[in-house]
Amino acid sequence: MKRILLVNNYDMSQSRELYVKGSSPSHHLFGTNELIESGKYEVDYALVSPKNYHNKLLKLLSLIPIWIKIYKKSLQYDYVYGAADFTVDFLGMAKKIGLFRPKLIAIFHHPPFKHRLAIEKFDGIIFLGKDAFNEMKATFPSQSNKMHFFQWGPDLKFYERIATIPNCQNEHKEIVFISNGKTKRDHEILVSTSEAIKTKTIIVSDKQNLPKNFNADNTYVEIFYQEKPDDIKMVELLNRCSVLVIPTPKGPVKYGPIGLTSLVDAIALGMPVITADNTVFAEIVEKEKIGLVYKSGDMSDLKRCMQYFLDHPEEINVMGQNAYNYGRTHNITAFAQKLEAVLKLNK
Incomplete structure (x- = not known):
């Protein structure tokens, strides 16, 4: 051995x-x-x-x-x-x-x-x-x-045990966007965009990394506090949401695999993705039609992507199914x- x-x-x-x-x-x-x-x-x-x-x-x-x-x-x-x-x-x-x-x-x-x-x-x-x-x-x-x-x-068996119905097969009566990453995330742009287009968004964060523009006046953005990782609670939360957002800040052309854990969650659960163009998997998101890519740091472009799913809710299941299919082989x-x-x- x-x-x-x-x-x-x-x-x-x-x-x-x-x-x-x-x-x-x-x-x-x-x-x-x-x-x-x-x-x-x-x-x-x-x-x-x-x-x-x-x-x-x-x-x-x-x-x-x-x-x-x-x-x-x-x-x-x-x-x-x-x-x-x-x-x-x-x-x-x-x-x-x-x-x-x-x-x-x-x-x-x-x-x-x-x-x-x-x-x-x-x-x-x-x-x-x-x-x-x-x-x-x-x-x-x-x-x-x-x-x-x-x-x-992803470890597919883990997700299937917790989320018995994948996201792409759920009915999305209320469209909920979520960002569940903490490393190099531009959550400020996500807060501003969500408030501007008046759509419900959940941001996973600990108390130290709260978005600077999040406060009691935010109507549409909610913080899901997580001081230490809990994979079971995270899968349960994601399974109740519609679109996973990976908002990396404006910076180098590619950050390295920043945001890759979130992508793994998405392809395991069958969730469509909105990602900035400086992630290493932006090309995969576009090629496999598992979501949309926006220009990092560009609020109007992020707004375009989020509004697309609000205007075309059927695409949540279509792109989610593409993500799910990709996760079966990757x-x-x-x-x-x-x-x-x-x-x-x-x-």
Whole structure:
């Protein structure tokens, strides 16, 4: 049986425990639950997280003793699988100079990637966005055979157990928009747009990240407070809504996989999506006809997209069904199969 050490910046052992209890979907472990259940792999977990310093240099220095500990531990394994960008950088540098024997597989989440690929070495590199995958293949052709694009997808059984009727089969007597993400979200534009077109919108937030323009005078926007993740409550909430909005702020052309967890929710439940054009999945939303794309930071364009669903409510079920169909083939089972293929390439 092959042994894998899964390294991430949040507690993977806790995620595995929540999955086993039925409280959390398996996709939070990036394909390793499915490998465990195949009976061919043993998976252990390691946490790499910097101390909560405000100074970036101090944060980096706090990682050094953790990386040394991980280096020693990982020598016992056949594979090391880094599920977050910085968690295996030290191992990548060690492999570059021939000081690391186990096979090293890593998911590259957030650009820029060029400097990492110049000074680190990996046996397998997984991109969650096709644009970054194509760019890095062109930039580093000698490493292109190690690069792979995987579409991250949902644990369908988890959603089906909680939401017995998918959103695309629900009757939407009241159209409700929702944004359920916290990282790099332009919720201010969503509040302003919802109030302008007088439509009900729910924003999931903790107390620290409330939209700056949300107050008691807001008539159409409601805050669903969530101080810590609860996957079951989130699926129940989403299943009562109509359209999922992913309003990333104006910024770089592509943010990396910001908003991808929300897309995973949408394709699992059969919800249409409105997303800004600087998400890595904007092209998928348009190509697969699972929603609409607006220009990031442009309130009039977001208004256009939201108004479209208000004027054409039948499209909620049509685009929702397209999202649902996409989720049947782009799920965590397919992700895990591709991951196993990469592992087999690196026996």
